[in-house]
Amino acid sequence: MSTHASQSPDETESMTDEKLLILGKLARGIAHDLKNLLAGVQGNTELALREYKNERLARKAMANVMLAARSAHELIEQISAYSRHDNIPHKVLDLREILAFTERLLEGFVSPAVTLKVHVPDEPVCVLANASQMQQLVMNLCQNGLQALGDKGGSLSVRLGTDASGERACLEVSDTGPGIAANILPRIFDPYFTTKELGLGTGLGLAVVHKIVQDCGGTIEATSTPGRKTTFAIELPRSHETPVPEAPMPTPEDYPQDKKAILLVDDEPIMRGLGMDILHSLGYRVSVAENGSEALEMVKRHPDYFDLVLSDSKMPEMSGPELAEQLYAIRPTLPFILVTAFNDAGTEAKLKEFGVTEIVQKPFLIESLARALNNALGAANKTAG
Ligand SMILES: Nc1ncnc2c1ncn2[C@@H]1O[C@H](COP(=O)(O)OP(=O)(O)OP(=O)(O)O)[C@@H](O)[C@H]1O
Ligand SMILES: [Mg+2]
Structure with missing residues (x-):
C-alpha cells in the first residue's frame, strides 16, 4: 500500500523545548559539516603550497579546495534559502535547461549501480522562478533519491511534463529505494527533520524544496510504497512567455x-x-x-x-x-x-x-x-x- 504526504505549512509560533533541541542538533550538524570542509580547504592549500612545483599535485589540491568551497557555499545557500523572507528575483525559465544542467552535474558522481533517467518533452516547459533555486530544488530531490538508493543502487528518474490543460508544469523525481515509512511521511517536509546520521543530513533539504515550491505558487506531494518506490511530484504554474537568453560567455x-x-x-x-x-x-x-x-x-x-x-x-x-x-x-x-x-x-x-x-x-x-x-x-x- 502506498501512502502520501503533501506540503505541511507548519509556521512556527513560540520556541518550545523541542525546537531548541532541534536547533542545537542543527547547529551541531552544520558545525560538523563546515569543520570538515574547512579541514579540506586548509589541508589542500597547505599541500598546494608545499607541492607547487609538482604541477599535477598542486592542481589537484586546488581543485579540491574549489570543491570544498562550493560545498560550503551550497550549505549556506540551503540554510539561507530556508530562513530568507525577502523576495529573490524570478525570471522565466525553461525547466528543461535546469534538468539538462542537473544531469550534467549528476553524471559525475552517480555510482555505476544507479541508472539515471531524465525525460524531458520536446517543447519548452517554462515557469516563473529563480534559476539557482530551481537548481537547488531538483538537486535536493535527486540527492535524497541517490542517498536512498545507496550502494545497492537502483533507478532514479526525473520526468518533466505538463498537466492535461497545459497550464501547469509537472516535475516528478522518483527512486526505487527503500521508501518512506507511513509514520515518517507526514514529517519529511518539516525543517530539521532527518533520519540520517550526524553530518550526513541537516534535514533542511525538503523544507527548502517545499519553500521554493510555495514561493512559486506550486504544490508538492510525496508518495511512497515502502520497499519499492518513492515519488515526489511537483506542480508549478506554467508561464507561456519566452525565456530571455543568457549573454554568451566571453572568449x-x-x-x-x-x-x-x-x-x-x-x-x-x-x-x-x-x-x-x-x-x-x-x-x-x-x-x-x-x-x-x-x-x-x-x-x-x-x-x-x-x-x-x-x-x-x-x-x-x-x-x-x-x-x-x-x-x-x-x-x-x-x-x-x-x-x-x-x-x-x-x-x-x-x-x-x-x-x-x-x-x-x-x-x-x-x-x-x-x-x-x-x-x-x-x-x-x-x-x-
Ligand atoms: N527519496 C527518499 N527515500 C527515502 N527517504 C527519503 C527520501 N527523501 C527524503 N526522505 C526522508 O526524509 C527525510 C528528510 O529529508 P530532507 O531532504 O529534508 O533531509 P535530509 O536528506 O535528511 O538532510 P539534508 O537534505 O539536509 O542533507 C530524510 O532524512 C529521509 O528520512
Ligand atoms: Mg536531503
Missing part, C-alpha cells in the same frame, strides 16, 4: 586589449587582495580603495582615469549602493559593478536606479566576473560612441 578575444582601469572597493583585505589578483589576471589595471569615501575621493581627484568601479556591497559607513548613488551624481557614465552576498543590497531594479550597471553574486566564478566586466564596459563604450 579570450573579448578580453580588454587596452588595459582598462578598474577601481576596486572592498573593506576586507583578503577579498581586496584576491580581487586585485583576479583583475590583473584578466588583464586590467587595478587601483584599490578600502571604503566608499576613499573611492569617491579617488574618482574626484582623477575624474577621467577610471573606466569602471567594482565594489563590495556590505561595507561599514558607506555601502556599495550608496557609493554607486554618489558616484552617479558626479560621473553618470562610469560603469559600476556591485558584488553582493545574497540579498543584502535590495532589489535589482532599485540598484539599477542607483546607477549600478551589473550585479555579481558572491561567491563568484572568475568567468561570471569577466562576463559582468565585459558587459558593463561594452555598454559604456556604446553610450560613449
Whole structure:
C-alpha cells in the first residue's frame, strides 16, 4: 500500500523545548559539516603550497579546495534559502535547461549501480522562478533519491511534463529505494527533520524544496510504497512567455586589449587582495580603495582615469549602493559593478536606479566576473560612441 504526504505549512509560533533541541542538533550538524570542509580547504592549500612545483599535485589540491568551497557555499545557500523572507528575483525559465544542467552535474558522481533517467518533452516547459533555486530544488530531490538508493543502487528518474490543460508544469523525481515509512511521511517536509546520521543530513533539504515550491505558487506531494518506490511530484504554474537568453560567455578575444582601469572597493583585505589578483589576471589595471569615501575621493581627484568601479556591497559607513548613488551624481557614465552576498543590497531594479550597471553574486566564478566586466564596459563604450 502506498501512502502520501503533501506540503505541511507548519509556521512556527513560540520556541518550545523541542525546537531548541532541534536547533542545537542543527547547529551541531552544520558545525560538523563546515569543520570538515574547512579541514579540506586548509589541508589542500597547505599541500598546494608545499607541492607547487609538482604541477599535477598542486592542481589537484586546488581543485579540491574549489570543491570544498562550493560545498560550503551550497550549505549556506540551503540554510539561507530556508530562513530568507525577502523576495529573490524570478525570471522565466525553461525547466528543461535546469534538468539538462542537473544531469550534467549528476553524471559525475552517480555510482555505476544507479541508472539515471531524465525525460524531458520536446517543447519548452517554462515557469516563473529563480534559476539557482530551481537548481537547488531538483538537486535536493535527486540527492535524497541517490542517498536512498545507496550502494545497492537502483533507478532514479526525473520526468518533466505538463498537466492535461497545459497550464501547469509537472516535475516528478522518483527512486526505487527503500521508501518512506507511513509514520515518517507526514514529517519529511518539516525543517530539521532527518533520519540520517550526524553530518550526513541537516534535514533542511525538503523544507527548502517545499519553500521554493510555495514561493512559486506550486504544490508538492510525496508518495511512497515502502520497499519499492518513492515519488515526489511537483506542480508549478506554467508561464507561456519566452525565456530571455543568457549573454554568451566571453572568449579570450573579448578580453580588454587596452588595459582598462578598474577601481576596486572592498573593506576586507583578503577579498581586496584576491580581487586585485583576479583583475590583473584578466588583464586590467587595478587601483584599490578600502571604503566608499576613499573611492569617491579617488574618482574626484582623477575624474577621467577610471573606466569602471567594482565594489563590495556590505561595507561599514558607506555601502556599495550608496557609493554607486554618489558616484552617479558626479560621473553618470562610469560603469559600476556591485558584488553582493545574497540579498543584502535590495532589489535589482532599485540598484539599477542607483546607477549600478551589473550585479555579481558572491561567491563568484572568475568567468561570471569577466562576463559582468565585459558587459558593463561594452555598454559604456556604446553610450560613449
Ligand atoms: N527519496 C527518499 N527515500 C527515502 N527517504 C527519503 C527520501 N527523501 C527524503 N526522505 C526522508 O526524509 C527525510 C528528510 O529529508 P530532507 O531532504 O529534508 O533531509 P535530509 O536528506 O535528511 O538532510 P539534508 O537534505 O539536509 O542533507 C530524510 O532524512 C529521509 O528520512
Ligand atoms: Mg536531503
